[in-house]
Amino acid sequence: MNERIIKYIGLFLFLNININLFAQDILVHNVKQYSFLNESAKNIQYPDSIDFGRRDLFFSKLDSVVLCHKGKVNILHLGGSHVQADFFSHTVRCHLDSLNGDLKPSRGIIFPFKTAKTNNPTNYKVYSKGVWVTSKNVKKDRIAKLGVTGIAVTTEDRNAEIKVNMNPKDSTQRWGFTMLRLLGYTDSLDKVTPIIMQTDSTWIMPEHDSETESYIFRFSGIQDSFIVRFVQNDSVIHKFSVCGFLLENEDDGIIYHSIGVNGAAVPSFISCENFERDLQWIHPDLVIFAIGINDAVPVKFSETQFVANYDSLISEIEQVNPECFYIFITNNDSFRKIRRKRKTIYVVNNNAIKVEHAFQTLARKHNGGYWNLFQWMGGLESMRKWEQNGLAQKDKIHFTKKGYQLIGDVFYNALVSSYLEKE
16 A cells, blocks of 8 residues: 555544544533433534534634634623523533633623622622612613613712622632723713722722723733722712623633623613624624523514514624624523412413524524524423423523533533534
């Protein structure tokens, strides 16, 4: 046999062996199995005849990070209460972070939910002082203009402050940053100045970007916590609204941003005046859409309108990154709580089937993929089995921490498997 052919065969075998070892290395293997799960639906699916250009571009950027340790990849996970709690999304974040190796990119965008008197992710701690008023994209009577986070807190209290600790339970101090961008604004230019208080009682003044209504703080070393206060510069009290914090550093790697607001539907994010403007700071390479459970609550659910709403939201994202790749996560099985003959009963929400079809349509229209959570978890009425196994809450809409972590493990494996199987 020709010596050159032998060398090619040897190289082919070497690469395949190493790819298989690599695949075994990065997948989650200790995922608990349940008999009611539909394992045939666990992978990301792609409609026939779509253009894989966006997906391949995203995967090539992953290649750069995973194989060459170069470049930044920004992923945005957008949803409602399933995402605000951050059990699902943080599970995926931590798994993807293992692909970063020695790279230590930042945590990405966060919001001080506790200041807004709503549930805060447990993986970072928020403390606040003063009086704050909350504005959410699920409410019409709001006093603040909203950005990409879909929520804001507003104060006119001279004693107001927000303290954030990114590593409350992590001895490795994993989530550090060297720059902080405060997304926020005052009702009168320069009348309120946010400052960062340091442990030695000194403070850091910001660079103000008036066009994007953001304030930039730069640090000489890696930080994992901060305290921001709001200095009133006028004898008359003025309001200041905080729409989020973007934590950044110089390291390359995969950055997994998650944004969720309890009760949010697709129109909730469309209603955010500064969604597109704030999105530029994330500039997502991949958006994982997990909005739909609240859209599907009405009995008279319109699949056509649901798709049209998503088209409008995607058009805003396209203005920021026209090459963005999309993965749509279908609704989970869920139930409605109704009163019948003076009793509270739960009835299955059949709209999950319509939403499933809508997401398949959206994936086809926007050359994306979809992960069929609905079918994988067991289809209609499977939420009862999840509840019986300690994976879902009694409301038959939300999951327990254990359930969200299971979903995060399987979704991560689906994403990485799709990456490894690329042509």
